Amino acid sequence: xxxxxxxxxxxxxxxxxxxxxxxxxxxxxxxxxxxxxxxxxxxxxxxxxxxxxxxxxxxxxxxxxxxxxxxxxxxxxxxxxxxxxxxxxxxxxxxxxxxxxxxxxxxxxxxxxxxxxxxxxxxxxxxxxxxxxxxxxxxxxxxxxxxxxxxxxxxxxxxxxxxxxxxxxxxxxxxxxxxxxxxxxxxxxxxxxxxxxxxxxxxxxxxxxxxxxxxxxxxxxxxxxxxxxxxxxxxxxxxxxxxxxxxxxxxxxxxxxxxxxxxxxxxxxxxxxxxxxxxxxxxxxxxxxxxxxxxxxxxxxxxxxx
Amino acid sequence: xxxxxxxxxxxxxxxxxxxxxxxxxxxxxxxxxxxxxxxxxxxxxxxxxxxxxxxxxxxxxxxxxxxxxxxxxxxxxxxxxxxxxxxxxxxxxxxxxxxxxxxxxxxxxxxxxxxxxxxxxxxxxxxxxxxxxxxxxxxxxxxxxxxxxxxxxxxxxxxxxxxxxxxxxxxxxxxxxxxxxxxxxxxxxxxxxxxxxxxxxxxxxxxxxxxxxxxxxxxxxxxxxxxxxxxxxxxxxxxxxxxxxxxxxxxxxxxxxxxxxxxxxxxxxxxxxxxxxxxxxxxxxxxxxxxxxxxxxxxxxxxxxxxxxxxxxxxxxxxxxxxxxxxxxxxxxxxxxxxxxxxxxxxxxxxxxxxxxxxxxxxxxxxxxxxxxxxxxxxxxxxxxxxxxxxxxxxxxxxxxxxxxxxxxxxxxxxxxxxxxxxxxxxxxxxxxxxxxxxx
Numbered sequence: 001x002x003x004x005x006x007x008x009x010x011x012x013x014x015x016x017x018x019x020x021x022x023x024x025x026x027x028x029x030x031x032x033x034x035x036x037x038x039x040x041x042x043x044x045x046x047x048x049x050x051x052x053x054x055x056x057x058x059x060x061x062x063x064x065x066x067x068x069x070x071x072x073x074x075x076x077x078x079x080x081x082x083x084x085x086x087x088x089x090x091x092x093x094x095x096x097x098x099x100x101x102x103x104x105x106x107x108x109x110x111x112x113x114x115x116x117x118x119x120x121x122x123x124x125x126x127x128x129x130x131x132x133x134x135x136x137x138x139x140x141x142x143x144x145x146x147x148x149x150x151x152x153x154x155x156x157x158x159x160x161x162x163x164x165x166x167x168x169x170x171x172x173x174x175x176x177x178x179x180x181x182x183x184x185x186x187x188x189x190x191x192x193x194x195x196x197x198x199x200x201x202x203x204x205x206x207x208x209x210x211x212x213x214x215x216x217x218x219x220x221x222x223x224x225x226x227x228x229x230x231x232x233x234x235x236x237x238x239x240x241x242x243x244x245x246x247x248x249x250x251x252x253x254x255x256x257x258x259x260x261x262x263x264x265x266x267x268x269x270x271x272x273x274x275x276x277x278x279x280x281x282x283x284x285x286x287x288x289x290x291x292x293x294x295x296x297x298x299x300x301x302x303x304x305x306x
Numbered sequence: 307x308x309x310x311x312x313x314x315x316x317x318x319x320x321x322x323x324x325x326x327x328x329x330x331x332x333x334x335x336x337x338x339x340x341x342x343x344x345x346x347x348x349x350x351x352x353x354x355x356x357x358x359x360x361x362x363x364x365x366x367x368x369x370x371x372x373x374x375x376x377x378x379x380x381x382x383x384x385x386x387x388x389x390x391x392x393x394x395x396x397x398x399x400x401x402x403x404x405x406x407x408x409x410x411x412x413x414x415x416x417x418x419x420x421x422x423x424x425x426x427x428x429x430x431x432x433x434x435x436x437x438x439x440x441x442x443x444x445x446x447x448x449x450x451x452x453x454x455x456x457x458x459x460x461x462x463x464x465x466x467x468x469x470x471x472x473x474x475x476x477x478x479x480x481x482x483x484x485x486x487x488x489x490x491x492x493x494x495x496x497x498x499x500x501x502x503x504x505x506x507x508x509x510x511x512x513x514x515x516x517x518x519x520x521x522x523x524x525x526x527x528x529x530x531x532x533x534x535x536x537x538x539x540x541x542x543x544x545x546x547x548x549x550x551x552x553x554x555x556x557x558x559x560x561x562x563x564x565x566x567x568x569x570x571x572x573x574x575x576x577x578x579x580x581x582x583x584x585x586x587x588x589x590x591x592x593x594x595x596x597x598x599x600x601x602x603x604x605x606x607x608x609x610x611x612x613x614x615x616x617x618x619x620x621x622x623x624x625x626x627x628x629x630x631x632x633x634x635x636x637x638x639x640x641x642x643x644x645x646x647x648x649x650x651x652x653x654x655x656x657x658x659x660x661x662x663x664x665x666x667x668x669x670x671x672x673x674x675x676x677x678x679x680x681x682x683x684x685x686x687x688x689x690x691x692x693x694x695x696x697x698x699x700x701x702x703x704x705x706x707x708x709x710x711x712x713x714x715x716x717x718x719x720x721x722x723x724x725x726x727x728x729x730x731x732x733x734x735x736x737x738x739x740x741x742x743x744x745x746x
Contacts, residue, residue, distance in 0.1 A: 034538075041533050045541075048530065049548045051609065055563045056551065058575055070566045071573030075582055121453035124446045131413045136454070138735055143461055145731035147670045147700065150720040151464025153471060153713045157395045158459065177460030180453045189739070208438075209445035238556035241672065245708055256558050260677070263562050268573070270566050277559040288554035289547050296621040299614070 059281075062274030063087075069268035086275035095250060096276055099258040106168055106254065107237035110175040114232040115225055117176065118183035122221075123213050125184065126191040127199065137188075140181040148178035149241050159246055166248045174246075175236040183228050190224040191217055227298045234284070255280055308333045312426045315419070322418035326411055329418040335431045336421060338440045343414045350407050366400045373397025376484060390482050394474075398467050402458060469724070471717040478711025490714045501715075504691035509722075511600065512698040515675075516668040522608045524661055527615025528653070535623055535649070546620075553613035561677035564606050568592045593682045596695035603696055607674045615657070615664075622656045623649060659737060666730050669699070669723070676701045699723055 061077035062070070063086055074080055090096040124130075125137060148155075155174055156165075164170025198220075199212045207215070218225070243254045255276070262273040288295070308314040314333075322329040327343025330336040350366075357363035368386075372393050377386025386393060425431050472490055476483040494501050530549060534542040552560060567575045570591030577589040593599045626649060634644045668674075675681065681694035681701055688694050692710050693702050699719055706716035735741055 038536075038538060041536065041539060042541075045530075045533060045539075045545050049545060052548055052551060055560065055567055055609075056555075058567060059559075059563050069573055070569050070575065071571075073575065075575060075578050117452045117456065120449040124449045128446045130446060131416055132409060136450075139462075140457075141735040141738070142728070142731040143457065143465075145666055145727045145734065146465065146724065147672070148461060148464075149672075149700075149704070150723060151461065151468045152704075152707050153391075153476075153716070154395060154398075154464035154467030155460065157391045157467070158464065161392065161395065173456065174460050177456040180457050181461070184453060185738075192739075208442045209449075210442070213445075213449075234556070238558050240558055240677070241704065256556075260558060260562065263566055265680075265682075268566070268569075273562065273566075277563070281555045281559055284556070285551060285554045288550050292546060292550050292617070295550075296617050296624065299618050299621050 059274045059277060062271045063278045064275075065271060068271055070270040071268075072271065086271050087279075089272060090276050090279075094258065094272070094276075095253065096255075096258065096279075098251065099253050099255045100279075102168060102252060103237055103254040103256070106171055106175070106243075107233045109169075109172045110179065110236045111229050111233035113172070113176050114179040114183055115229045118180050118228070119187050119218060119221060119225060120213070121180070122184045122187035122191055123217050125188045127196065127217075137185075140184055144181045144185065148174065152241075152245060155242075156245065165246060166252055168247075168252065171236075171242055171246055174242060175232075175239075179232045179235070183232065186228055187221055187224055190221050194220045223298070227294075238280070308422065308425075310426050310429045312423075315422065318418050318422045319415065322415045326414045330414075330421070334418065334421045334425065339417070343410070346407070346410055366403060369396045369400035370404075373400075376482070390484075391476070394470065395463070395467060398463055398470065399459075402463055402466070406458075465724075468717050468720045471713050472721050474714060476713040476717075478713075483714075486714075490718050494715060494718050500687055500690045504687040504693040505719075507685075507687070508693050508697055508699055508702055511696070512669060515600070515603065515698055516665050516671075518604050519607045519611065519668040519671070519674070520661060520664045522604060523611035524615050524657075524664065526608050526612035527617075528619045528657075530612060530616045531619035531623065532645075532650075535620075535645075546616075549616055550613050552610045553617070557610060557673040558677050560610060561606070561673060564609075565678055568602065570594065593679055593696075596683060596685060599679055599683055599696050603675060603678060606678060607668075607671075610674065615660075618657055618660065619653050622653045626652050662730060663734065666727060669727070671698070672700050672704065676704065681705065 057077060058073060061073050064082050064084070065073050065078065066081050066083045066085070067073070072080070125133065159165050159170045159174070162170070164173065194217060198216050202212050202216055238256045239254075240256045240260060243252075243257050247253065247257070259273055259276050259280075261267070262269040262276070308317060318329045318333060321332060325344065326347035327340035327345075330340030330343060334340075353364060354366045357365040358367040372386045373396070376390050377388065377393055378384055388396075473485060473487060474483045475486045475489070494505055496502050533539070534545060539545075569575075569577070570589060570593065572578065572589045574589065574592075576592075577586070580586045581589070592602060630648060631644055634648055639647070675696055675698050679694075679696045681697040683695045685693075685695050692705050692712075697705070699722065703716045703719045703723075706712040706719070
C-alpha cells in the first residue's frame with residue numbers, strides 16, 4: 001500500500017468520524033425527548049403501582065395491627081404497634097381451620113374431576129366423528145355463556161332430592177358440571193393442534209383408544225390441562241354464591257363465607273378479616289408471580305380460541 | 307338376510323324404527339350394539355307404559371302429566387302429595403329423559419343405515435368382534451358419558467326449570483304454587499309501575515356498567531402493556547409483577563378490603579387520609595349516593611380488571627412474529643412506525659373478540675358489585691322490588707332468590723339474561739375455527 005492510498009484512508013476515517021459526530025449532534029434533541037418520554041413512562045408506571053399496592057398495604061397493616069375494626073389501623077401503617085394475635089384468633093376464636101379444610105376439599109375435587117371429565121370428552125370431540133357431535137359442541141358453547149347460578153332454584157331442589165343439601169359433595173357436583181362446557185372447548189382446541197398422525201401410528205401398532213388417550217393425547221395436552229386445573233381450582237375456592245345457598249351448618253362453612261361474614265354493614269372485624277385473607281391470598285400471589293410468563297402465553301392462546 | 311345391493315334399505319329402516327336395535331340384531335350381526343339399543347327401548351317402555359298401567363314405580367307419563375296439573379285431579383282430589391317444586395323438577399327430568407330417548411332413537415336408526423351402507427360397499431358383514439374390541443369401540447360413549455350426564459342434570463335441567471318457574475307463582479311463602487301463564491311477565495314489564503321502573507333502571511345500569519367496565523379495563527390494560535413494551539424500560543418485569551397482583555387476589559377479598567377502606571364513618575382509611583390532608587372536613591359517605599357508588603364500582607373494577615387485559619395484550623405482542631418486525635425494520639420503519647402500524651393493529655385485531663366476551667363476563671360479574679357494595683345504596687324502589695342503586699341483573703336475581711325467595715320474578719329476569727346473551731353465545735360459536743372449517 002503506498003503513501004497516497006494510506007492518506008486517503010486516513011482522510012476517509014476522519015471524514016466518517018466527523019459524520020458520526022454530526023449525526024450524534026443531530027440526534028441529541030431526539031434523545032432529550034426520549035429521556036423525557038422515559039421519565040413520563042416511569043412516573044405513570046410508578047403511580048399505577050402505588051394505586052395497585054394501596055389496598056394491599058392496608059390489608060397487611062390490618063393483619064398485623066392491634067385492634068379490631070378498620071378504625072384501629074393508622075393512616076401511616078404500624079404506628080400503634082405490631083401483633084400476630086389475629087392469626088392466633090383465627091384458629092382459636094373462629095373455625096378458620098375447618099373452613100379452610102372445607103374449601104380445600106371442594107376446590108381440589110372440583111379441579112381433579114373437571115379436568116378428567118373435560119379432557120375425556122374433549123378427546124372424543126377432537127378425534128371421533130359421531131352423529132350428535134355438532135349439536136353437543138354447540139350447546140356446550142351456548143351453556144358456557146350463562147352463569148350457572150341462573151338455575152339456582154332448581155339446583156337447590158335437585159340437590160335436596162339426591163341428599164346433597166348441606167354436603168360438600170353436592171357443591172362439588174355442581175361446580176364440575178358448571179366447569180365442563182368451557183373446559184371441554186379449551187382442551188378440544190388444544191388437542192386439535194396435536195397431530196393426529198401420532199394417535200394413528202399408535203393405533204396401527206394395536207393401541208386401544210384408552211391407551212392412545214392416556215399415553216399420547218393426555219401428556220401432549222398437559223400445558224392446557226395444568227392451566228385449566230388451576231382455573232377450575234381457583235373459582236370454587238373462593239366462590240360465595242353456592243356455599244351460601246346450599247351449605248347451612250357451621251361445620252360446612254367455607255373460607256369465602258367465613259371471611260365475608262366478618263365485614264358487613266353491621267359488623268367490622270377488619271383486622272381478623274385481613275389476617276384470614278392474607279392466608280388465602282398469599283399462596284395465589286406467589287404462584288401468579290412465579291408463573292406470570294406462562295400465563296401470558298396461556299392467556300394469549302386462550303384468546304384465539306379455536 | 308339382507309341383500310348387499312342396497313335394495314333392502316327400506317327393510318333396515320323399517321325394522322330399526324319398529325324397535326330400537328332390531329335391524330342390528332336381525333340383519334347386521336351387530337349383536338352387542340343391538341342388545342344395548344333394545345335394552346334402552348325396553349327400559350323406556352317399562353317406565354312409561356308398564357309402571358303407568360301397574361300404578362307403582364316411577365312413571366315418566368305420570369311425571370309429565372303431574373307437572374301440568376301439579377298432582378291435582380279434575381275432581382280437585384290430590385293424588386300426588388309431593389311438594390310442588392319436586393313435582394316440577396320430576397316433570398322436567400322426565401321431559402329431558404324423553405328428549406334423550408328420542409335422540410338415541412334417531413342415532414340408532416342412522417347407525418343401522420350407515421352400517422348397511424358399509425355392508426353394501428364392502429359386501430361383507432363383520433361378525434361379532436369379541437369383548438375387548440367392543441369395549442374399545444364404545445370408548446367414546448364411556449368417555450363422553452360423565453360430562454354429558456353432569457351437564458344434563460346440573461346445568462341444562464336447572465336452566466329449563468328456572469325458565470319454567472317464570473310461568474308459575476312460586477315463592478318461598480307459596481310452596482304449593484300453580485301455573486299463572488305470563489302473569490309475571492306482565493307484572494314486571496309494565497303491569498306494576500314500581501317493578502317496571504326498577505327493571506328499567508337495573509337493565510340500563512347493567513348495560514352501562516358492562517360497557518364502561520369492559521372499555522376501561524381493556525384500554526387500561528392495553529395502555530399499561532404498551533408503556534412497558536418499550537424495551538428501554540428495564541424495570542418492566544418488576545412493574546409487571548406488581549400489576550399482576552389484583553388478578554391474583556380473589557375478588558371477595560379485594561372488594562371487601564376496598565369496601566372497608568371506603569368506609570363512610572370516621573374509621574375509613576380513605577376518609578381519614580383525605581381529612582389529614584384537609585381535603586374534606588367530615589367523613590364522606592361514599593356509597594350513599596347512587597352516582598358516586600356507581601362511579602366507584604367502575605373505578606375499583608378497573609383496579610381489579612386491567613391486569614387481565616395487560617397480560618393478554620403482552621401475550622399477543624410477544625406472539626407477533628419477529629419476521630414482521632424485521633421486515634419493517636429493513637424497509638426503514640422507525641420504532642414508532644412499527645408500533646403504530648404493525649404492533650398495535652395486530653394486538654387490537656387479536657384481542658377485539660375478547661371485548662365482547664368481556665362484556666358478557668361483566669354483565670354476569672356478580673362479585674365486582676355484590677362484594678363491593680352489596681347493591682347499596684337504597685333507592686325509592688328498593689323496599690318493594692329489593693333492587694338497590696348499584697344492583698345489576700345478576701345481583702338482583704341473587705337477592706330475589708336467596709334473600710327474598712321471589713323465585714317467580716327471579717326466573718323472569720333469568721330469562722331476560724338468556725335472551726340478551728344467546729346471540730352472543732351463537733356469535734361466539736360461529737367465530738370458532740371448528741365452525742369456520744366446517745368441522746362441526
